[in-house]
Structure formats: structure tokens, C-alpha cells
Amino acid sequence: MTTKAEVVKNFGVVQTEEMVLNMGPQHPSTHGVLRLKIRTDGEIVSSIEPHIGYLHRCFEKHCENLSYEQVIPFTDRCDYLASMANNHIYSMAVEKMLGIEVSEKVEYIRVIMTELQRIASHLLAVGTFGLDVGGITPFTYCFRDRERVLDLFEYTCGARLLYNYIWVGGLSHDLPLNFRQYAQEFIDYFEPKINEYNRILTYNKIFIERTGDVGVLPAEVAISYGCSGPVLRGSGVKWDLRRDEPYSIYDRFDFEVITGDGQMGSLGDCWDRYFVRVREMGESVKILRQALAGLPEKGDVQENIPKKIRPPKGEIYFRGESPRGDLGFYIISDGKAKPYRVKMRSPAFSNLSVINEIGAGWMISDIVTILGSLDIVLGEIDR
């Protein structure tokens, strides 16, 4: 009888070598110009090293050379899928430094826009996540509906992607004629569509097999890495700045903070993160209904816009809930018309840094899935 030791003695051990694989910067599943340096043993990935910075556009350096109001178009271009949220949070940070209160109507319009933006951004995240696991049709369904949100934005401010709509102290335009009616029509149309995504993608057996139990992110790890937004909530942490640190007028609305519950595997897997986004769209619809009902008819949206923006000396850290998580701005002012230093704490930056932690040990196909479930936007990671 031959023992294993004899076999090893006579024939040696089968040696396997690790292979270094470059995923990106040109790769369809890296959602932009992200480069992942992957060490693989066959199909199994042993470590992932993200290389970022391919889209670095010196946002923070730009800010030091621009006046406060000129920074707003640049925040658009950071997270280009959630420009309204970026505008909103940056404007609020500067307003807080200046001590400006904006009118009721402006607050309502800002919330409506931000929530519409959240729906648009989550639709893209859900659709491209479908693409990452190989289902192409859900993506086109999501784009069909995202188009209607973009149409609403276009009707409001003329732009479809980079809006520059929310200004410090107000808005660039008032709402156009019949906007309330069109928005109402959209949410009536959109709400049943969420079920359609669930039917085609969420509860598909193959989809569950691909995403359930894959890339499990435990809550402590998520908190330690500073993950936020749906990535953190997917791990079961009930944390949403709209509820926990209510800014703007979010404390007036009744909505639920969605968390993952490990329905299709372990708590904090890709499916949970994905499903949090799907359900959050429903919550955004809820907020929109209430906001549209409470939207004041009369009011000037530009009455509080300051002539000169010169915040007093000092600094502020202000954060809010963008579709991807906690978006923060750390602004230092030296009392001049240009900010002394602007730091943008982008949620996807921290969310991406966790990829080696949860991705190592899975297969190449799963890396694509995990990356998709983190929903990164490179424009905001590289700034």
C-alpha cells in the first residue's frame, strides 16, 4: 500500500504558483478607472490591492483657488451620480459657517431633489449590480426608470447629470410649472416598479446563489473601516444620518431605516447590501410623498442667498447622508472669499478600502460581485 508520504517522496508535491492579475483600469466591472491588483491561486483570490487615483482631478486644490459659491459645480463632478446630494451637503456646511437659515420652501425642494437623486443613484447601483453578476435585462429596466428622474431634473434646472442647482442659501431656480404634479406622477409610476426588479433579479435563484453568503462584512469591521450608507446598513447597523443626526428637515418625515437581515445567507453579505438599496428606494418614495404634500406654494428661493460669502475664521465638519453613505466636508476658513482648505470625506473612499478584508478568499467572479455591492463611484474616490 502506498502512503501519501511515499507519493510525495517519489513524485514530489504538486506545486502551484500564485499569479498576479491586473483588474482594470480598463475593465467593465470596476465601475470606472479603478485598478485592482489581485493575487490569485487558480480561481481563488488571496489578496486584493486597490490602486486608485486615475481620476484624480485635484478637487481640494481647486477649492483653495475658488470662491465658496464656485466650488459647488466642482462638488457635482465628485460623485457624479449623486450631484444633488453633494450640492446639498456642501451648501449646508457653508450655510452653517455663515449662520444662514434658509426658508421652508427651499428646504422642502432640497429634500425632494436629494431623494429623487437617491432613487436615481440606487437605480444605477441596482442595475449595474445586475450587470456584474451577468443579468443584463434588469439594468435596462433600471435605466428606463432612472431616465424619468433625470427628465424631472432636466425640467427643473436644465441639466441631466451635473446640476449646480442647490446654492449656498437657496437654489438656482424655483420649481417649474406643474413640477409637483409631474413628480407625483413619477412616484405613482415608480412605486410598483420596485416589485418588478424584485421579480426579475432579487428573488432569482441564481442571483441568490451568486450573492447570498458572499463577501460577508461583519458590523464591527464595517464600523472600523468607516463604511457608511447601504454598506453599513447591510451589515445590520441601524445608522442613517437622516434619522440619527437629522439635518435639513428630515426630522419631519416618517420613514424607516432599512437594514440587512441576512435573509438569504449571513448578515452583511452582498445580497443584503443590494437589497438595502432596493428597499431604500421605497423609503425615498415615502419621503417624497410627504415632502410633495407639504411643499409650500409661495416663497422666493433666492431671498437668503448672501451677496458675499465670507465665513468667519474657523472650521467646520459637516456630514450628511448621500446615496453612498456619510458625505462630509471639512472646511477651514480664514475669513477670506476663498476657503483655506476643503476636505471632502467621500463615503465610497472608505467603503472601497474594505475590499481586501471581505474579498480575499473568494473567487474572481465574487470579487466582481463584491465590488458591485459596494457601489463605488470613482469620481468621488479620487476627487
Next chain:
Amino acid sequence: MELAAIQTRVGAVHPDALVPTDEGAAYLSMTPEHWADVAQLLRSDEELRFNVLMCLTGYDRGPGEPLGVAYNLHSMDKLHKLEVRIEVPRDGGKIPSVAQIWRTAEWHEREAYDLFGITFVGHPDLRRILLPEDWEGYPLRKDYKEPDYYRGIPVPKDKRGWE
């Protein structure tokens, strides 16, 4: 917990760590020497429990002045916030890394190193993150001069229509 209470709490354990701040400042100022221990205390103390590092910002006080790092901490359990500032000399300034305490800091410290040239001692992998590996200088410093050439390609200096 209020700022003053936190200050007392930290001062009780590490009296040398605190640097006096201006009247009405909304942050704590610290020396780099004790920062690693203080950070550990902030993270694990029962009263403080700052488990989230919201933001880590490098800043430059101006040419000839020190460089600084601002840490914005938050506690999800206790729901309080804290800003800690550490300033180090411009050349050869070193700050202990907190990447092992809050993993968020790993990439944020790399970013501060990349753009300001602040060295974080004990960081597991301190490399440039946003800029290319061979970039010279630290662009967000106030005395940064943009290079004339980058890899043999002249950098455009004519800024008409840009500003």
C-alpha cells in the same frame, strides 16, 4: 459627553498629551508623542468609546508654519463627537499612525502623506495613494510650486481662460 469633560478625562490619564488651545476652540490639541496611547484610550474607554473616525484632514498653516492633522471622531454608542488636532513641524514631522485603531485611517493617512508629506509612524503601507508613485512634492502645501516638466512633458503654464 461635552468637550470639557472629554478634556478632563483624557488629561487625567495622559496629562502631557494635551496642548492648550485658544479660548472657545471646539477641538482638543495634542502632542504627537502620546497620540497613539490617547487614541487607544479614546477608542476603548467605557465613557468615551469613539468607535468611528469620521474624517482625517491634513492641513497646512502656511509657509514656514507647522502642518496639522485634524481627526473628527464620533461615537455611535454615546452619540458624541470630538475633533482632535495635532500639529507637527513642516520638515520631518512625524505622527503615530492610528490605522490599527480605526481602519478608516489607513487610506486617509496615506492621503495626508500623499498631499501634505506628513509621515505616519507605524502605518502598515505608507505610499502615495492619489498621485503617481514618482510625483515630486506635496501639492496641497501652501508653498507648493508646480513642476515645469512631468516625465519630460512640459506642464502648461498659460492659464488664460482658466481663471
Next chain:
Amino acid sequence: MTSFTDSLIELLGGLAWVPENAAGIIFVTVSVLVALPVFLFMTLNAMVAVYMERKVSAFMQDRLGPMEVGIFGFKGGKRFWGGIGQTVADAVKLLGKEDTIPGEADRALFIIGPFILFGAAFATFIGIPIGYGLVISDFNIGIFFVIAISSIGVIGVILAGWASNNKWSLYGAMRSAAQMISYELPVGMSLLLVVMVVGSLQFHDIVMWQEQHRWFLFHSPFTALAFLIFFASGVAEVNRTPFDIPEAESELVAGYMTEYSGFRWSIFFLSEYANMAIIALMSAIIFLGGWLSPLGGLFRTFNLEQSWYFLEGPWWGVFWISIKAIALIFVMMWVRWTWPRLRPDQLMYVAWKVFIPFALANIFFVGIWELLLG
């Protein structure tokens, strides 16, 4: 039983001006002549299937698909036939594209790769009938020939992936090798069961048996299961979603085809659609009664009059088999545009732990079924 080859040899041999001892010349002539319709069929099939794929996917995705390109000024109308010239334009574009070979590639293997895949698909068509007597050569080992030849294709895939000198292509090739070889087993086993019942490997005999009895799909629950296993494994053999891991555009970026362009790439494309047609035709012949009319079977079951047996002539047979094959191709497209993709290990799981045990048990049970009821 006649076939193209037999008829051609008879025809040429009978011509007055052909010399007596010209067997060699006749052989060469016939070989060339029979290759032409196969090639024509493959090309046409790819063109029609691509157009169909685009339109089917478009209507599933709330789009219109190609709508602009026409032929000779005919654009094809508003909705369904729109953009009818798109695939022709695509074919012309592909042939006109620059044919690049990576500098570090293994040139010889890189060039041979696609042609091996193409050759396998091409040779497979020799054995597949598309109507009564409409076959290039009617082997008495038909099924065996088709399975044997079609599995040569995987060599082309591996060569292409290896020769590209690209890690992603190599991954595609390795996945493809594992997948195609694994899925040949359930394919073979589910066909074995039909062979057991009929007692012949010849396609004509199988269809004749179905004419006398019933379609294999309705013959017994085991043959119905065999059909499912065969069709699913067939979809896996041609690398289509949900089994398209060798190409996996979101992971491997087209896998073994990444480095190919222009003509060579279109050869891959042609072979892929040819393989699709092969799987659809084989399923139609073996399980769905081939060129038999579904109506005829229906009337025969209910003992209706002889005069109802229309639509059963040899040319109607071509119509019926095409309808069945197109329906099956539609199912493949339907699945592709609806479902996500499996992971490599899940794919292997499906083959080795689901399909193969079921196919094995199937063989056993169909034997008992035939003993008791046959």
C-alpha cells in the same frame, strides 16, 4: 436511405462524359460540393440568429434594437423588421477590420485556434439531417459522430486562450475546458437513453421510431427529464448565459476571444451560433420528433382520417424542424436575457452533482420502464 453525398456520387457516376475510373475525381468534387451548402447554412444561420438575438433581447429590455440599417433602401418598417440590414453591415464591418495579433502571442497557435473551433462545428453539420434524406452523409453512427466531432472544438478554445498570452484569456480557456468536458458527460448519457430505446445510433432511425410510436419528449417521464438535461447541458456546451463563464463579459471580458479582432473573431462568432443551431437541431430531432409534423402526430393519436395527414411531405419536414429548432433557440435567448450567470464552482456543481447522477439514474430507470412497458 439517401443522403446528399450518395445522390451526388450516383449522379456524377452516371453522367456519360465522366470517365470510367475517375473515382478519385468524383470523391474530391463531391467533397467540395457538399461543403458549400454547410458553409452557406452556417453563415446564414449566424446572420439570422444575430438579428434574432438582437431583436429578442431588445423587446425583452424595452428597447427597439437595430432600426436604421436597411438593404437596398428597404429599412424594414416601423417595428419588428426594422434594421434588417444590420447584420449584413456588421459582417462587412468585421471583415474590413484590422486583424491584429498581439506581439507576444504564439502566432501559429493564435491563427489555428479559431479554425479548429470552426472546423468542429462545420464537420458536425455533416451528420445532422434537416429533413427526410436531407443530410450530407447519413452515418449509421450518427449520434456518436456528432458528439465526438463537436467536442474537438474545445481544443480550439484552449489554443486560442493560451496563444493570446493574456491572463484573462487563459482563465477563459481553462474555464471553458473544464466546462465543456464536464458537460459532455450528461449530454452523452441523456442521448444513450434514446439509443437504448431505439436500438440505433442513426438519426433517421430515431425519427422513424418516433413516427411509429411517439415523440421522445412524451415517451416516458425519464425521457422528458433526459430532454431537460440534454438541453441544459447543450446550452452549457455552447457557453451561453447562465453558463457563459468562459466569456463572462463582466469578469473576463470575453475570455478567450479578448485578443481576437476582425475576421478571426467573426470565425468564433460563426462557430458559436453554429453550435447553438446544432444543439437546437439535435434536440428537435432526438426528442421533438425531428421533421414530423406536430399536427400529424396529434391526428394519428386521435385516429382521424387519412386525409388530415397533410403538411407531412419532405419539404414540409424542413419547415417543421426549423420551427422546432427556432423555438429552442428562442428559449436559449430568453434564458440568456433573463438570468444572471453562475459562478465556476456552481457550474461544476450543477454538472457533477445534479446532471450526471440524474442522467445515470435515468438510464437505469428507463431500462426498467422499457422492460415492463416497452
